[in-house]
Amino acid sequence: MDIAVYLALLVLIPLFAWLSSAQERRLKRLDRRIGELDRKTDLILRHMGIAQQEAGRAPELERVGALLKDGKKIQAIAAYREITGADLREAKEAVDRM
Numbered sequence: 480m481d482i483a484v485y486l487a488l489l490v491l492i493p494l495f496a497w498l499s500s501a502q503e504r505r506l507k508r509l510d511r512r513i514g515e516l517d518r519k520t521d522l523i524l525r526h527m528g529i530a531q532q533e534a535g536r537a538p539e540l541e542r543v544g545a546l547l548k549d550g551k552k553i554q555a556i557a558a559y560r561e562i563t564g565a566d567l568r569e570a571k572e573a574v575d576r577m
Contacts, residue, residue: 547577 539562546555552574559570 543574544577547574 540559543555543559543562546552546558555577556567556570556574559565559574560567563570563573565573
């Protein structure tokens with residue numbers, strides 16, 4: 480191989496490793512921040528005496544659960560989107576968790 484290729488690899492490999500670790504650090508910071516926001520939201524809800532419903536237990540989502548039991552995953556995703564206004568990716572992830 481040409482020496483230019485080796486030099487490029489010597490530069491690019493550490494650069495990619497650094498970018499990957501920077502991305503990982505950013506994700507960890509976001510996870511911590513989301514955790515903080517969840518705790519604060521829970522405190523506010525508790526202070527106001529509001530009971531938070533579980534996503535899978537909301538009365539209007541019973542139809543989604545029934546569709547899932549019948550093996551109609553696509554219809555369940557469509558129903559979830561209709562009920563919650565979620566986009567396709569969010570609805571699919573939520574239905575998968577159910």
